[in-house]
Amino acid sequence: MKGIFEGVQAMNEPGGSSVIRDYFATQKGQELKKWIDDNLKANAQNENAMRILKEAIQAAANDPLMTPEVKELADMIVFLIEDREPFKYDFDAVLKPVIKIAKAEGRDIGGKTRAENDKRTAYLNEIEEEAISRATEFRRHGYQAEFVREMLNKYPNLKDEKAILKRLGKLKKSNSIEKLNIK
Known part of the structure; x- marks a missing residue:
C-alpha cells in the first residue's frame, strides 16, 4: 500500500508525469487524491490493527501452557488473518475462503454419496x-x-x-x- 501512496506523491512532484500531474491539479484530480489518501490511511490503520491481533494470537500460541490442539487452532486463525481478502477486515473477509472450501467439499461428498446409493x-x-x-x-x-x-x-x-x-x-x-x- 505504501508503494501506491508514494507513487501518487511522486507523480505530483516536479519531474513526474505531466499528464498525471496536470490531472491532479484539477478539482476532480484533487478529489481522487484525497479519496486515495483517505483510503490508504484507513487501510494502514486496519493493517496495523490486524498485525497487533496476529501478534497477540502468536504470543498466546507460544505460551508454554498452551496445548498442541489449541496451538494448532491459533496457527489456523493466524493463517486466516494473513490469507484474507485485501482491503477487507470484517468476519466475511477472513472466513470467506474457509466457507468456499467447506461448500465445495460438501458438494463433493454429497455427489459421491448420491452416486454410491444410485x-x-x-x-x-x-x-x-x-x-x-x-x-x-x-x-x-x-x-x-x-x-x-x-x-x-x-x-x-x-x-x-x-x-x-x-x-x-x-x-x-x-x-x-x-x-x-x-x-
Whole structure:
C-alpha cells in the first residue's frame, strides 16, 4: 500500500508525469487524491490493527501452557488473518475462503454419496464384476457387443450402452479384462 501512496506523491512532484500531474491539479484530480489518501490511511490503520491481533494470537500460541490442539487452532486463525481478502477486515473477509472450501467439499461428498446409493452405479459395479469374471472371453471377436447386449437385457434401467462401454474401457486399460486378439 505504501508503494501506491508514494507513487501518487511522486507523480505530483516536479519531474513526474505531466499528464498525471496536470490531472491532479484539477478539482476532480484533487478529489481522487484525497479519496486515495483517505483510503490508504484507513487501510494502514486496519493493517496495523490486524498485525497487533496476529501478534497477540502468536504470543498466546507460544505460551508454554498452551496445548498442541489449541496451538494448532491459533496457527489456523493466524493463517486466516494473513490469507484474507485485501482491503477487507470484517468476519466475511477472513472466513470467506474457509466457507468456499467447506461448500465445495460438501458438494463433493454429497455427489459421491448420491452416486454410491444410485441403483445405476450398483448395476455398473455388478457389470464390472461380471466382466472381470469373464475376462478371457473378451479376446473373442464380437464378444464385447454380445456382453453389452446381455447386460442391457439383464439391467433394463440402464438406457443405453455408453456407461457399460466406458466401464469396459477402464477395465481394458487396467488389464482387468483382455483385449481383442486380432491376427
